[in-house]
Amino acid sequence: MEAAPLPPSTAPKAQLIARQMRARIAAQEWLQGERIPDEADLALEYGAARATVNKALQMLAGEGLLERKRRAGTRVAVNPVRKAIISIPIVREQIEQEGMAFSYRLIAQKRAPLPPEIAREMDIASGREMLHLRAVYYGDGIPRQFEERWIDPAILPQIGAVDLRRFSANEWLVQNVTYTRSEIRFYAENADRRDARMLNVQRGAALLILRRNTWNEEGAITSVRIAHHPGFTLAPV
Amino acid sequence: MEAAPLPPSTAPKAQLIARQMRARIAAQEWLQGERIPDEADLALEYGAARATVNKALQMLAGEGLLERKRRAGTRVAVNPVRKAIISIPIVREQIEQEGMAFSYRLIAQKRAPLPPEIAREMDIASGREMLHLRAVYYGDGIPRQFEERWIDPAILPQIGAVDLRRFSANEWLVQNVTYTRSEIRFYAENADRRDARMLNVQRGAALLILRRNTWNEEGAITSVRIAHHPGFTLAPV
DNA sequence: CAGTGGTCTAGACCACGAG
DNA sequence: TCGTGGTCTAGACCACTGG
Numbered sequence: 001m002e003a004a005p006l007p008p009s010t011a012p013k014a015q016l017i018a019r020q021m022r023a024r025i026a027a028q029e030w031l032q033g034e035r036i037p038d039e040a041d042l043a044l045e046y047g048a049a050r051a052t053v054n055k056a057l058q059m060l061a062g063e064g065l066l067e068r069k070r071r072a073g074t075r076v077a078v079n080p081v082r083k084a085i086i087s088i089p090i091v092r093e094q095i096e097q098e099g100m101a102f103s104y105r106l107i108a109q110k111r112a113p114l115p116p117e118i119a120r121e122m123d124i125a126s127g128r129e130m131l132h133l134r135a136v137y138y139g140d141g142i143p144r145q146f147e148e149r150w151i152d153p154a155i156l157p158q159i160g161a162v163d164l165r166r167f168s169a170n171e172w173l174v175q176n177v178t179y180t181r182s183e184i185r186f187y188a189e190n191a192d193r194r195d196a197r198m199l200n201v202q203r204g205a206a207l208l209i210l211r212r213n214t215w216n217e218e219g220a221i222t223s224v225r226i227a228h229h230p231g232f233t234l235a236p237v
Numbered sequence: 238m239e240a241a242p243l244p245p246s247t248a249p250k251a252q253l254i255a256r257q258m259r260a261r262i263a264a265q266e267w268l269q270g271e272r273i274p275d276e277a278d279l280a281l282e283y284g285a286a287r288a289t290v291n292k293a294l295q296m297l298a299g300e301g302l303l304e305r306k307r308r309a310g311t312r313v314a315v316n317p318v319r320k321a322i323i324s325i326p327i328v329r330e331q332i333e334q335e336g337m338a339f340s341y342r343l344i345a346q347k348r349a350p351l352p353p354e355i356a357r358e359m360d361i362a363s364g365r366e367m368l369h370l371r372a373v374y375y376g377d378g379i380p381r382q383f384e385e386r387w388i389d390p391a392i393l394p395q396i397g398a399v400d401l402r403r404f405s406a407n408e409w410l411v412q413n414v415t416y417t418r419s420e421i422r423f424y425a426e427n428a429d430r431r432d433a434r435m436l437n438v439q440r441g442a443a444l445l446i447l448r449r450n451t452w453n454e455e456g457a458i459t460s461v462r463i464a465h466h467p468g469f470t471l472a473p474v
Numbered sequence: 475c476a477g478t479g480g481t482c483t484a485g486a487c488c489a490c491g492a493g
Numbered sequence: 494t495c496g497t498g499g500t501c502t503a504g505a506c507c508a509c510t511g512g
Contacts, residue, residue, distance in 0.1 A: 010489095013500080026415035050503085051481090052500085070478055070508070071476085071477055071508095072477095072478075073478060079411075080411065083324045085323075086473075088321060174316075175269070184321060185472045188425035205427065207443065208423070228425075230425065233424040235420075236323075250482070276498065277497090286483045288483070288500090305497090307496085308492050308493090310496085
């Protein structure tokens with residue numbers, strides 16, 4: 001049990017090799033926690049260059065099926081963690097892709113002291129004066145997202161010149177500001193009174209919330225909470 | 238504006254190049270929608286092999302910053318989609334990692350006809366007799382997940398021999414069954430009466446729900462709905 | 475210390491698809 | 494058609510880390 005003649009196919013060789021390796025793991029020819037042959041041996045076995053085998057192994061490691069360490073070799077992961085790639089939804093595109101009319105409304109725009117809870121997340125002093133925005137995004141007139149955002153005007157003074165009633169802060173940021181770090185979280189929350197009014201749902205409705213904080217070299221740029229209309233689902237690409 | 242002397246560093250060259258390219262996009266030296274030089278030119282410019290430049294470009298394309306097409310070249314994405322990798326949480330590991338005691342309880346196990354709603358998702362005939370399981374996972378005795386699962390015993394007859402009071406179907410499946418396709422979704426839902434009782438929360442509480450369907454070559458294997466305790470957050474790796 | 479994975483290179487062939 | 498990205502190869506050097 002070792003010969004591994006590559007099946008004929010048009011797929012990239014690295015993918016074919018990766019597929020075969022998955023099968024070997026599934027068939028328990030390679031046992032959990034066990035060390036598998038090193039790249040050089042596998043290259044010989046599969047009749048490929050080491051770089052190609054390396055690519056296949058890195059794919060499997062990326063999927064969480066293998067664990068690789070220098071000198072220690074490659075082992076079959078004991079508890080394969082399932083990984084998935086999700087793309088953070090962009091409202092406008094999502095809505096237009098569904099053939100609906102996109103619209104945006106700025107609900108409020110003011111300067112206000114940063115609440116302690118947000119300040120802690122952004123890792124800056126609370127009480128600092130920041131730009132506070134509330135906005136709703138619609139598809140065919142139905143609310144889809146309610147966005148609440150804090151922006152530091154000290155770091156982004158240019159924001160003052162933007163007409164946020166016409167262009168959402170979101171789009172302006174995406175097109176004009178680079179970030180070096182960001183954190184994202186999803187969780188479920190019951191709609192409070194404001195969420196309910198903005199999204200036109202009952203108070204207490206379960207909402208999928210996205211929280212995102214963004215930094216660049218100069219410090220925290222923005223923090224946003226996006227409440228999604230019930231029925232929104234998040235799915236890997 | 239084109240010279241790009243690589244800064245000294247210990248990081249892999251491909252990553253350095255990718256970083257520089259990100260900067261060029263951010264600085265709007267490469268404009269949105271615009272075509273950038275081809276791999277051969279970039280290789281010359283950066284003093285690297287084409288394969289290395291290719292690696293950097295593929296990274297950026299993976300991040301959604303670039304769009305690549307054969308013959309048409311590489312362009313800066315117009316609406317950069319933010320992508321993130323999440324790892325599907327494994328209860329046991331998550332709980333043990335937090336230093337809590339993990340426990341599992343099988344609540345119900347019976348054969349029952351598959352409800353139409355689930356059947357549609359699994360793409361098989363409804364009313365078919367399947368194994369239906371309900372289980373709760375605890376951390377230090379506090380409910381963390383309530384799992385409701387359907388398994389096709391026709392495809393997985395071995396499941397009949399497993400003592401599911403001791404080993405969760407989840408773990409048995411992970412270790413013994415390979416799948417070829419799976420779908421995952423996350424969304425928010427208000428706790429119904431059963432969710433509330435199982436998770437020991439109030440009815441109506443907002444819960445993050447994970448739905449997952451899995452297939453192999455023979456057909457649909459299993460469909461599961463996992464309701465998470467409030468407070469659970471999903472974050473990219 | 476030395477084995478293993480990480481990465482780079484120069485060259486090559488090929489597939490796709492825009493023009 | 495033919496320029497562009499996709500991929501592979503053989504060889505090389507290096508960094509890390511287990512023994």
